[in-house]
Amino acid sequence: MKEKFLHMYRSDRVYLAEWIVAAVTGLFIFVSSCTWDLQSLTIWSTNVWDSIAEGRFRELYALTAENVHHVHHAHMGSELMSVLPWSIWNLPIWAMQRFFNKPILDSALMLAYSKLFLVLVSTVMLVYTKKITMLLTVDRTKSVWAAFLTASSVYLYLSVCYSGQNDIFMMTASVIAIYYLLQNRRRAFLLWSALAIAIKPFFIVPLLAVLLLTEKNFLRIIRDAVIAVSGLLVQKLFFMGAPGYAESMNSGPALEMLEEMFPANINTDFGGVSFFAVALVLIYLYCYTRDFKRDAYADGSRLAGRYAVYMIAVTYAAYLMFSPFSFYRLAVLTPFLYIVLVQNSQMRLYNALLDTAMSLALMLRMVLRGSKMLRVDFINRAVVQRFFGYNVQYNEKSRFADADIFLTDKFKLLETMQPLFAGIAVAAAVLLLAFNHPEKKVSLPVSGDKHVRVLVWARMLIIVPFVALSLYLFAKSA
Secondary structure, three states, rough: OOOHHHHHHOOOOOOOOHHHHHHHHHHHHHHOOOOOOHHHHHHHHHHHHHHHHOOOHHHHHHHHHOOOOOOOOOOOOOOOOHHHHHHOOOOOHHHHHHHHOOOOOHHHHHHHHHHHHHHHHHHHHHHHHHHHHHHHHOOOHHHHHHHHHHHHHHHHHHHHOOOOOOOHHHHHHHHHHHHHHHOOOOHHHHHHHHHHHHOHHHHHHHHHHHHHHOOOOOOHHHHHHHOOHHHHHHHHHHHOOOOOHHHHHHHHHHHHHHHOOOOOOOEEEEEEEOOHHHHHHHHHHHHOOOOOOOOOOHHHOOOHHHHHHHHHHHHHHHHHHHOOOOOHHHHHHHHHHHHHHHHOOHHHHHHHHHHHHHHHHHHHHHHOOOOOOOOOHOOOOOOHHHHHHOOOOOOOOOOEEHHHHHHHHHHHHHHHHHHHHHHHHHHHHHHHHHHHOOOOOOOOOOOOOOOOOHHHHHHHOOHHHHHHHHHHHHHOEE
């Protein structure tokens, strides 16, 4: 039995039992929360059908601002495509609310049905993650690992299963876009890129890096960039002058995120300097100076494809390190970071160590910095709340209000250790990217080619104690 266990432990395979543990972990998180974002996004998605049924489609933003269902966010501060795929999925619960007087926000099961769509979209992303890795490595085992590491990452759990955020729509469209790029199907690549940016504009930042890798003609770069943002422009033109549109876009989170993307990290005689802006200049220059031709994805070498995936991971890592972000946006690291990591078999041990350290450090940092996560009132409309049989009102003065207040009250040293956790996360991210460059292989004295499964299991379960803590706080707040 011991030898059999050791053989399995050292194997390169991802076992069914590990997939089951990842799925059970995701399910536990899924049923344990119902955040403001999920509630607002769900109602916004069903407002699309209300606006159509009432013949007020161009008044969608004004209708949403009426906030007849009393969600936390009154204004829909994002473009139509950010909720349109969800609207199609949520048609049944809209019908129950509109025709059978069954309010969505009064039903944990209807809200769970809405969040389930995000899980299904994540599954599509995992399929294309596996396909991309297969194109780059021609190795089925590595392809499965890329999908598994993505599926079991803290970042995806937080974004999809916990917060119920719609970033996964943009991420999935962008992954499909890169898949077509690696197949040298440029029209499909630009079409899916346009869809990703129409959903949320974040993908334009790494997209420019990808374009600069193989395209050296600035006119063609500008042309492709314009095509990529065409979906976003069409939406803006359609709703230009529509009632409530300008007010919603100015009041919603999208404008705020764009305003905060380039913070002044340091003052100079030129003025405030954004580290992220500096990083982008260096990234784009680096990409443009790589010696790849326009047909690099058709030559069968796969090196250009590895660079494309790597530079997307670098760009997103720079964004997360140098710009303010909501905790659920960590998910943009997936799946590109894990596609990069699985390609380097010589760094398995170090990659696992650094990925686990970064995941834990970021989780602690997100909790302790006062992010709107792990609040007791986010359990009120969750599926698990049905077993408690009561609701809890949020009281910011209560030591049981959320994990941040509870942990800093019980372990006062944690508050002062936030820079430590941030430092570990930054160091781990930098080392992961340095160790896994597409060409420059780092050689370390101690071999790192071993699979250490306990680290894989640990990173998969990091989030569980935190979610369990929020359930404990909910119980204590009754």
